[in-house]
Amino acid sequence: EPEVTQTPSHQVTQMGQEVILRCVPISNHLYFYWYRQILGQKVEFLVSFYNNEISEKSEIFDDQFSVERPDGSNFTLKIRSTKLEDSAMYFCASSATGQGNNEQFFGPGTRLTVL
Amino acid sequence: GESVGLHLPTLSVQEGDNSIINCAYSNSASDYFIWYKQESGKGPQFIIDIRSNMDKRQGQRVTVLLNKTVKHLSLQIAATQPGDSAVYFCAENKRDDKIIFGKGTRLHILP
Numbered sequence: 227e228p229e230v231t232q233t234p235s236h237q238v239t240q241m242g243q244e245v246i247l248r249c250v251p252i253s254n255h256l257y258f259y260w261y262r263q264i265l266g267q268k269v270e271f272l273v274s275f276y277n278n279e280i281s282e283k284s285e286i287f288d289d290q291f292s293v294e295r296p297d298g299s300n301f302t303l304k305i306r307s308t309k310l311e312d313s314a315m316y317f318c319a320s321s322a323t324g325q326g327n328n329e330q331f332f333g334p335g336t337r338l339t340v341l
Numbered sequence: 342g343e344s345v346g347l348h349l350p351t352l353s354v355q356e357g358d359n360s361i362i363n364c365a366y367s368n369s370a371s372d373y374f375i376w377y378k379q380e381s382g383k384g385p386q387f388i389i390d391i392r393s394n395m396d397k398r399q400g401q402r403v404t405v406l407l408n409k410t411v412k413h414l415s416l417q418i419a420a421t422q423p424g425d426s427a428v429y430f431c432a433e434n435k436r437d438d439k440i441i442f443g444k445g446t447r448l449h450i451l452p
Binding site: 230257259261267268269270271274281282284317319321329330331332333334335 | 382383384385386387390430432434438439440441442443444445
């Protein structure tokens with residue numbers, strides 16, 4: 227069964243450093259998403275991406291964040307200068323179609339720890 | 342603002358009994374809801390969804406009920422098993438394709 231994969235599973239970084247979280251969406255999917263979950267809290271939408279551009283982003287997704295699809299398989303989330311409050315689980319998701327009527331499949335997540 | 346939330350952070354159920362997890366939402370215009378299961382160390386996993394033109398939908402051992410009058414959603418799990426232990430989120434899938442998650446209920450299965 228096809229699945230979304232994410233690397234690394236755990237990333238530890240110093241405050242102020244740049245991190246890149248990587249995702250490989252399901253191969254025939256066209257819509258890609260990043261969500262985050264601070265420990266013990268709910269999953270929060272960050273950004274959606276389609277046709278090589280951002281479709282929508284939340285208030286959390288400020289200028290420190292960027293997304294990219296550098297090739298035909300990877301989808302990345304970059305945080306330029308990490309802050310302590312960026313520590314969270316980051317989930318990538320993909321769906322075959324958008325418009326709120328298609329299942330989003332989630333990856334296992336990357337745990338980001340900012341020291 | 343938009344809000345989807347659950348009533349209880351934790352629910353303990355005897356193995357073999359039925360579980361009922363509740364959720365409330367605030368936006369009467371909401372029209373598509375999803376229940377997700379999140380096991381420890383994993384991402385959210387789709388369980389079942391329901392649209393606002395329905396009030397009940399059944400899957401394998403799971404049933405979702407939607408009461409639009411009181412803006413309430415519930416997930417029923419029949420004959421709860423140890424593998425059902427997880428955090429369950431109700432969520433709204435907005436027309437602009439982002440998912441708004443509630444806070445989650447942790448389901449404990451008692452032997």
